[in-house]
Amino acid sequence: MARIDRRRLLKLSGAGVAAGAGGIAGILASGRAPAYAQATTLHYLRWSDFVPASDQVLKTKIAPQCEKALGIRLELEMVNANDIQARITSAIQSGSGPDIILGLNNWPQLYTDSLSDVSDVAEELGKAQGGYYDVSKAVATLRGKWIGVPWAIGGGLVAYRKSWFDEVGMNKFPETWDELREAGKKLKAQGRPIGQTAGHTFGDAPGFWYPYLWSWGGKEVEADGKTVALDSKETLESVKFAVPLWKDACDEGGLAWDDSSNNRAFLSGSISATNNGASIYLEAKRKPDTYQTEKGTPMYQDILHAPLPGGPGGQFNLPGPFTNLLMAYSKNQKPAKDFLRWVSSKDIFEQWFSSQQGYTDGATLYWEEDKVWGADPVLLPFRDLPRKGRMMGYAGPPGRASAEAQTKYIIVDMYAKAIQGTAPQDAVKWAHDELVKIYA
Amino acid sequence: MTFTSFATRRAYARRPQRGPITRLLEDERWLAVALLLPTIVLLGLFIAYPFIKGVELSVTDAKVGVPGRFVGLQNFRQIWNDGIFHVAVWNTCVYTAVTTVFKLALGLWLALLLNNNFRGKAFTRAFILLPFIIPTVLSTLAWKWMFDPTFSVINWMLFRLGLISTRINWLGDPNLALISVMIVNVWRGVPFYAISLLAGLQTISPELNEAAAIDGARAWQRFRHVTWPLLLPVTLVIVLFSVIQTFADFQLVYVLTGGGPANATQLFATYAYQIGIGTGLLSEGATISLAVFPVLLLVVVVQLLYIRRVETY
Numbered sequence: 001m002a003r004i005d006r007r008r009l010l011k012l013s014g015a016g017v018a019a020g021a022g023g024i025a026g027i028l029a030s031g032r033a034p035a036y037a038q039a040t041t042l043h044y045l046r047w048s049d050f051v052p053a054s055d056q057v058l059k060t061k062i063a064p065q066c067e068k069a070l071g072i073r074l075e076l077e078m079v080n081a082n083d084i085q086a087r088i089t090s091a092i093q094s095g096s097g098p099d100i101i102l103g104l105n106n107w108p109q110l111y112t113d114s115l116s117d118v119s120d121v122a123e124e125l126g127k128a129q130g131g132y133y134d135v136s137k138a139v140a141t142l143r144g145k146w147i148g149v150p151w152a153i154g155g156g157l158v159a160y161r162k163s164w165f166d167e168v169g170m171n172k173f174p175e176t177w178d179e180l181r182e183a184g185k186k187l188k189a190q191g192r193p194i195g196q197t198a199g200h201t202f203g204d205a206p207g208f209w210y211p212y213l214w215s216w217g218g219k220e221v222e223a224d225g226k227t228v229a230l231d232s233k234e235t236l237e238s239v240k241f242a243v244p245l246w247k248d249a250c251d252e253g254g255l256a257w258d259d260s261s262n263n264r265a266f267l268s269g270s271i272s273a274t275n276n277g278a279s280i281y282l283e284a285k286r287k288p289d290t291y292q293t294e295k296g297t298p299m300y301q302d303i304l305h306a307p308l309p310g311g312p313g314g315q316f317n318l319p320g321p322f323t324n325l326l327m328a329y330s331k332n333q334k335p336a337k338d339f340l341r342w343v344s345s346k347d348i349f350e351q352w353f354s355s356q357q358g359y360t361d362g363a364t365l366y367w368e369e370d371k372v373w374g375a376d377p378v379l380l381p382f383r384d385l386p387r388k389g390r391m392m393g394y395a396g397p398p399g400r401a402s403a404e405a406q407t408k409y410i411i412v413d414m415y416a417k418a419i420q421g422t423a424p425q426d427a428v429k430w431a432h433d434e435l436v437k438i439y440a
Numbered sequence: 441m442t443f444t445s446f447a448t449r450r451a452y453a454r455r456p457q458r459g460p461i462t463r464l465l466e467d468e469r470w471l472a473v474a475l476l477l478p479t480i481v482l483l484g485l486f487i488a489y490p491f492i493k494g495v496e497l498s499v500t501d502a503k504v505g506v507p508g509r510f511v512g513l514q515n516f517r518q519i520w521n522d523g524i525f526h527v528a529v530w531n532t533c534v535y536t537a538v539t540t541v542f543k544l545a546l547g548l549w550l551a552l553l554l555n556n557n558f559r560g561k562a563f564t565r566a567f568i569l570l571p572f573i574i575p576t577v578l579s580t581l582a583w584k585w586m587f588d589p590t591f592s593v594i595n596w597m598l599f600r601l602g603l604i605s606t607r608i609n610w611l612g613d614p615n616l617a618l619i620s621v622m623i624v625n626v627w628r629g630v631p632f633y634a635i636s637l638l639a640g641l642q643t644i645s646p647e648l649n650e651a652a653a654i655d656g657a658r659a660w661q662r663f664r665h666v667t668w669p670l671l672l673p674v675t676l677v678i679v680l681f682s683v684i685q686t687f688a689d690f691q692l693v694y695v696l697t698g699g700g701p702a703n704a705t706q707l708f709a710t711y712a713y714q715i716g717i718g719t720g721l722l723s724e725g726a727t728i729s730l731a732v733f734p735v736l737l738l739v740v741v742v743q744l745l746y747i748r749r750v751e752t753y
Contacts, residue, residue: 403720
């Protein structure tokens, strides 16, 4: 066992005091990990990233740096996104589990009573990085208190085959739903439909149908977050239009698609466009010899990204905010806060953010200026995604009721029902009544 | 005489001292309790406790991380008025009824075939069990590929055979989606029926069938009047297990459709998961799960009574 003399003990204690008093600045100034953290292990549960390289950065670069800088051993666990909620539930109910969990979408609002107040960390980071996007703030705060530290923002844009749209006379992606229907009709006739899911899948289905509803001026509730407002002229118009849009322009197998089906369909050349994260393009670029056009050229060179078309209500998307949640049951509150402060600091976050190559945006405005956006112009449109984002539950806050509505796929199923033959007014009425029960 | 007395005395002297526990266990009533105790503890921990906890949750408004307060039957009233719950109840009943009939018919047919002597019998019997042995999620993913609207090998085959001209939307069409899910359930369940019924068939003495054959009974008559009555008690137990498992099926639908499209394949278990875990409404999730209980209890009671009657005769 290494001997620690009085002088060395004083030095180490000094570093600990410095860290306690001065946070990250103190730690950096002392050049030594805080004494309390020498034996601390933090369990950090995240989703398995759609950009595997980013998980590698966390494991091979950031975790060792964390141990060096903070003296915290980072126990990283990556699981399928669909499994995280089951883990959160069992952890909260048993009062033990990961210290920090990366929450998706509006999950922080589901576990408000079981999350620690991290206002000090979130405010500090927000101030240092130009402030948070509205969507990040909306999901991570409760009555002015921060219940999570925003990490990043994912979301979808339409990935489309440039040459195929050129062939039907569209030299840019349609900006209105009418234009999309017209272009899609021609493309579908050529066996190149637009691919979109209307099934029960957590990412792509709401990612398309919520913004579609908003673009027509429809909304779930009024701004009070209680009065259900779905059954409106605007919503009905959107449902009426969705039926011919689906029949004329879309791949009708989409009713059964999950979040990866459209990726496969696009990369196999079966569809001409789909609303998705940047993963299709990144995968095509990673394997240019595997994914090729019918002319034998790399497919990624024929892919561009565009926002979903707009309508009378505007043009929107549904971003997917990621929020780091410090669990209230964790016995490592102080080290966990230090870690959250450190991992979202500019130098550290930059390493992870670069590896994303544009798949996500930062949670703060600072990252709009990052060099990653200059690396590949095809991914540049993702930079502006959070600014046109709305969260589910609009025009109210993205609280528990909106999560229930999403989990039950009320909005998605409203369109799916109409597509399957239910009269549009009946589909709207069904969805409205379901929302009334949820928001009661 | 003297020698015998001496030997007896020595034997008694060597008998070890019996402890209080040993003495207690010599009483059959206490021995029975001791032998049953591990089972009682296991059943209590893994069946009674979760069940009681489920009942407790269903009468509160508990959410994840919030213990909740007593709300009586409010959750039951809520799901009673829930349209999606009604769909889930209907789907579950149809799913269980249809798949049970098919699993029983095909399983029995397969068992009768396997009961014959043929070359490679042992290998075939082992092979038949494969769908049952492979983890459900894994085999269901394979089925998902086969039903994929774009890459379906079934569609490709039917198209090549000239039987279809447009692709079949297996999981996208609301009616076909439930049928597709049922096909996978039947595929997975038939081996269980086949092997269990085969075990039942092998307990039937061949002499009975031979005697009936000598009396002039044809194959169908031998099955109807000799094999089937003897196989019935085993069949009822198998059906009982199968109904319980199918009623609470989760993995298969969760992987194939997630309950979609538009709740066309929503079952009790998938809906309970969606509400309890996806939305954090533990009490409502527990209520949906508990709603299965009276139905299953009825099925179990009726079947057990019937089995007792059959066995008495």
